[in-house]
Amino acid sequence: MIDYPALAALMAVIECRGFERAAQRLHISQSAVSQRIRQLEFRLGQPVLLRTNPPRPTELGQRLANHLQQVLQLEQGLLLDDEQAQTRLRIRLAVNADSLETWLAPALATAPEAQRMDFEMVVDDQDVGLRRMKNGEVMACICAAEQAVNGGLASFLGKLRYRALATPTFVERYQCGQALGQPQPDLAMIPSLIFNQDDHLQHRFLQTVNPQQPAPVYYHICPSAGGFIRMALAGLGYGMMPQIQVQEWLARGELVDIVPGYHLDVPLYWHYWQTESPLLKGLRKALTNSARAVLEP
């Protein structure tokens, strides 16, 4: 059996970012905190915590802290005395950047126990997100992959609709704006925006509308969703943006389609473990309902 008081000490040090504050939170001495963690490391034969400032968990330490959170969540299902009801729970989620920028936060807030959850968002490409899930580093994952991991399930949330957008001035300067199916200029030569080197949306757009040259030749790289939109609004390039993120600019005509009629729907799935705690089940149901209202079916 794992030494749970030691795990609680480990998690307190990580969350409070120090041994002294962890001791305060647990109402024990600082040396007791250190001793518990040393004993845990001795038993496991490897470190769980890097003694940096602030201390950081090793990969093993993170898995243990996450395991403790899952255990605490399961405990929630058993009993609800006063002390339990006071506990806040840390929920680590691997999510895609565009969900976090748009629909996810209001959806999380609708979960029954949302006010008692501390969310920790890990933003990754989808392959990395699913790997983190397999490693037990996160409790759930939102990504475009339909295939569940071993021991896990995947629930469809909806589709995030992307459109290739730029300012009207930009469209005029580069003489694009022809509807889908019409002859197009060489769109790969028109400055575009990509999020990072792993972002393939721009390529998927070009594969459809510009198949003879499906890779962008001139492009800006902007690994910040807000910055991405600002760069488009500043007329520096065109890019693939989630429609729900840019509604106000679309409504005001400040962003328009590069190829009217084109859009790309990216499906999103909630990946979770079959051994789902009641708390995470509540979160999943709330998210699924909220997603249905904002995403494409």
Place this chain on the structure above:
Amino acid sequence: MIDYPALAALMAVIECRGFERAAQRLHISQSAVSQRIRQLEFRLGQPVLLRTNPPRPTELGQRLANHLQQVLQLEQGLLLDDEQAQTRLRIRLAVNADSLETWLAPALATAPEAQRMDFEMVVDDQDVGLRRMKNGEVMACICAAEQAVNGGLASFLGKLRYRALATPTFVERYQCGQALGQPQPDLAMIPSLIFNQDDHLQHRFLQTVNPQQPAPVYYHICPSAGGFIRMALAGLGYGMMPQIQVQEWLARGELVDIVPGYHLDVPLYWHYWQTESPLLKGLRKALTNSARAVLEP
């Protein structure tokens, strides 16, 4: 002397994400591209390119590509024939996330040659940004450090003003909202938002208003500036946000101060090399002017 045609081949492969498209861009055969790069590696005694899909530069390869960009920019100052005027230049900048989310893109667009630049944004903590600059991986860096690197200069841009904000409902639920200087509740116990583990703004806020407990105990982690604001708007926590990023919600009263009267100004500097090309000089002047209009003096 460095083999510049080989560097041009290297940069084309990186930018076009493949040997075949690089060959098309350079109007040479694909085997000529491969041979130039192999010869470059043979001469340097180490690889410049990882043969992944898409190919990626090694650290040395990135430095060489960046050097080529600087040389091309210097060439711009010499002559301006038709071919030169057609060339697009890649400008790699290390920037802080909040500048990218707010004032930076419209400021870049005011640079005289902005329409011929492909910007590549690298978002880092400031220490990493300056290290990238020293390594020659980026051409300039925007960060809070005043001290220039060896051989570089730092120019003051202005200060980004942060306020600790939440929804009115949140302020009411946690009974905060007392003005600066008044007795405060234990703000470290109220759920807050931090960007990542290297984000110290929340700690600096608590050091001022809550000195007996200067580290947040309960907090969400959200490494996405847009998501950060959405989480605050969803009532999940309070957080330090750039005032210029949330003006609309402040104006509508949807975000209010946790401690009215408190703000934190973070200075921003443009770090650049003494051997500045005319093109980058134009960019710096335009940025400095734009920054003056939106940042605090």
